Amino acid sequence: MSILIFADQHQGKVAKSSLEAVSYGAALAAQMGTQAIALVAGTLNGDGGLGAVGASKVMHMSDVNTSDSQQLTRAILSAVEASSAQVVVFSHDITGKMVAPRVAARLDAGLIPGATDLPNAAFVVKKNVFSGKAIADIQLLTEKKVITVSPNSFGIKMTEGTAPVESFSADTGKAGIVVKEFKSEAKDGEIPLPEADLVVSAGRGMKGPEHWGPIEELAKILGAATACSRPVSDIGWRPHHEHVGQTGITIRPNLYIAVGISGAIQHLAGVNGSKTIVVINKDPEAPFFKAADYGIVGDAFEVLPKIIEAAKVHMAAK
Amino acid sequence: MKILVCISKAPDTTSKIAFSDGNTKFDENGVTFIVNPYDEWYALVRALEIKESMGGNVTILSVGGADYEPIIRKALAIGADDAVRIDAPEGDSLFIAKQIAAYAKDKQFDLILCGKETINYNGSVVPGMVAELLDVPYVALATKLDVAGQTATIEREVPGGHEILEVQVPVVLSAAKGMAEQRIPNMRGIMAARTKPLEVIAGVNASNSTQVVGYSLPPAKSGCKYIDAEQAGDLIRLLSEEAKAI
Ligand SMILES: Cc1cc2nc3c(=O)[nH]c(=O)nc-3n(C[C@H](O)[C@H](O)[C@H](O)COP(=O)(O)OP(=O)(O)OC[C@H]3O[C@@H](n4cnc5c(N)ncnc54)[C@H](O)[C@@H]3O)c2cc1C
Numbered sequence: 302m303s304i305l306i307f308a309d310q311h312q313g314k315v316a317k318s319s320l321e322a323v324s325y326g327a328a329l330a331a332q333m334g335t336q337a338i339a340l341v342a343g344t345l346n347g348d349g350g351l352g353a354v355g356a357s358k359v360m361h362m363s364d365v366n367t368s369d370s371q372q373l374t375r376a377i378l379s380a381v382e383a384s385s386a387q388v389v390v391f392s393h394d395i396t397g398k399m400v401a402p403r404v405a406a407r408l409d410a411g412l413i414p415g416a417t418d419l420p421n422a423a424f425v426v427k428k429n430v431f432s433g434k435a436i437a438d439i440q441l442l443t444e445k446k447v448i449t450v451s452p453n454s455f456g457i458k459m460t461e462g463t464a465p466v467e468s469f470s471a472d473t474g475k476a477g478i479v480v481k482e483f484k485s486e487a488k489d490g491e492i493p494l495p496e497a498d499l500v501v502s503a504g505r506g507m508k509g510p511e512h513w514g515p516i517e518e519l520a521k522i523l524g525a526a527t528a529c530s531r532p533v534s535d536i537g538w539r540p541h542h543e544h545v546g547q548t549g550i551t552i553r554p555n556l557y558i559a560v561g562i563s564g565a566i567q568h569l570a571g572v573n574g575s576k577t578i579v580v581i582n583k584d585p586e587a588p589f590f591k592a593a594d595y596g597i598v599g600d601a602f603e604v605l606p607k608i609i610e611a612a613k614v615h616m617a618a619k
Numbered sequence: 620m621k622i623l624v625c626i627s628k629a630p631d632t633t634s635k636i637a638f639s640d641g642n643t644k645f646d647e648n649g650v651t652f653i654v655n656p657y658d659e660w661y662a663l664v665r666a667l668e669i670k671e672s673m674g675g676n677v678t679i680l681s682v683g684g685a686d687y688e689p690i691i692r693k694a695l696a697i698g699a700d701d702a703v704r705i706d707a708p709e710g711d712s713l714f715i716a717k718q719i720a721a722y723a724k725d726k727q728f729d730l731i732l733c734g735k736e737t738i739n740y741n742g743s744v745v746p747g748m749v750a751e752l753l754d755v756p757y758v759a760l761a762t763k764l765d766v767a768g769q770t771a772t773i774e775r776e777v778p779g780g781h782e783i784l785e786v787q788v789p790v791v792l793s794a795a796k797g798m799a800e801q802r803i804p805n806m807r808g809i810m811a812a813r814t815k816p817l818e819v820i821a822g823v824n825a826s827n828s829t830q831v832v833g834y835s836l837p838p839a840k841s842g843c844k845y846i847d848a849e850q851a852g853d854l855i856r857l858l859s860e861e862a863k864a865i
Pocket residue numbers: 503504505506507529530531532533544545546547548549560561562563564565566567568571581582583584587599600601602632656
């Protein structure tokens with residue numbers, strides 16, 4: 302028996318959300334008295350830092366088209382067999398969403414998508430539902446089980462050491478999907494929004510794209526990612542991948558600073574899992590204040606420079 | 620193109636979320652149901668656009684009880700040709716996927732389009748399971764879809780950029796924002812929808828692999844601490860010393 306965790310990598314670097322999934326798998330393995338085995342497809346440097354987050358072994362497959370959900374599924378299924386895994390863990394990121402359902406369907410296993418906590422003894426797992434407006438306790442009833450871990454919910458737990466790497470190969474069959482092109486959009490040093498610990502976000506209250514300077518500056522000083530409300534990306538003031546909310550992406554950073562966003566329920570759905578929420582709005586009646594930990598009622602254009610100054614001083618002293 | 624669009628029923632995005640039966644059931648009292656937004660705005664509309672440019676047929680499929688019929692009629696009013704309801708009790712993702720796959724198995728659909736996720740369960744699970752059960756390719760969270768001949772070109776956002784993929788139909792995909800723009804049904808569509816075929820079929824036998832034990836609401840925030848706008852810089856101190864967020 303074992304717990305098998307699929308760890309996604311981009312250009313040889315294991316994704317932060319996957320390190321978290323491995324920590325989750327390691328804690329689950331400890332709970333069940335078994336070992337946590339990480340599985341990596343593609344480029345791997347050393348043990349990918351997976352030993353230090355709790356993996357006792359790393360299985361490595363080098364030749365897999367990780368964009369092809371069928372091939373990746375076949376590879377994972379043979380690793381499940383080789384490791385006699387009882388539970389298969391993924392991050393609830395784009396790769397997890399693509400392959401975890403396939404793996405579960407093939408194993409005829411129950412799947413909990415986006416778990417926020419470890420299972421209890423009866424294998425009841427917590428998951429956010431209704432776009433963060435409620436929590437469900439869901440029991441896995443099948444012998445084999447699949448869990449995807451909601452990013453930034455469990456945290457990365459550092460331990461000691463490195464894990465032995467074992468190379469592994471599997472017959473992944475014919476590719477059904479061909480990657481024609483990859484258009485890079487990441488600016489140097491930019492933090493991907495779904496993984497960000499700190500997020501500075503702004504809405505229609507900023508009045509126009511030319512006023513985003515202070516938002517970007519504050520984000521840069523704090524080392525935060527930037528986000529926006531839906532109308533802002535709809536009218537093209539900001540790129541689509543910054544759109545958070547019910548119809549955009551869901552994030553759970555440690556800190557979410559919302560500037561000039563009213564706090565409509567569909568916006569909150571994407572951010573209400575954030576640990577600390579700061580709201581800056583000139584309207585004291587803005588609904589967002591009800592969801593906030595800290596609030597500043599004032600004009601963003603007067604308030605932001607003061608915050609930026611204080612942030613500069615703080616970061617310099619750190 | 621023969622296209623299947625799987626639609627699910629979801630509470631209106633402004634609904635009050637409450638539970639009944641000892642917190643084991645969603646309280647539907649006073650709740651308006653809509654077509655799950657991803658299924659309607661993106662999957663269905665893109666299916667119609669493809670049909671309009673290449674010809675073909677768009678079928679709506681829902682797994683659920685008679686309470687699904689209003690939302691199925693809405694999808695027909697927007698422009699789908701016909702619909703099928705698999706009359707099955709509420710089940711979990713694998714149960715639903717097995718119903719969809721059993722129906723689609725011998726129907727030769729070129730495209731099976733789903734939404735990115737349901738806004739009540741937030742699974743992102745059903746379409747991937749359907750693809751595996753049918754043994755066809757699956758692309759999750761597609762933001763663009765074009766079809767030429769038998770080749771589908773699909774774009775999706777991945778960490779750090781955009782990926783452009785090519786795949787031969789049949790393919791299953793889940794639609795995210797970007798794929799199409801919402802369409803509002805007009806009077807003619809609404810009238811036509813009343814007489815479009817809506818077939819009700821029995822489901823296949825399948826058991827549930829998961830079970831909801833109970834629901835709860837997230838702990839309420841303890842309240843907002845206000846900082847005077849003149850002293851806005853104080854926020855940074857509080858975030859560092861009190862919230863330990865920076
Ligand atoms: C089905 C559905 C799905 C949706 N999905 C999403 C989603 O995923 N994400 C999303 O964000 N929205 C979504 N929406 C839209 C949502 O309902 C709101 O319309 C939207 O979030 C409002 O964006 P906003 O707060 O930026 O703009 P507004 O509502 O226009 O608010 C602007 C705010 O800025 C404040 N302001 C103005 N000037 C200043 C100033 N100088 N300084 C400080 N504050 C100022 C105002 O007081 C106001 O509160 C969805 C809607 C529907 C119906």
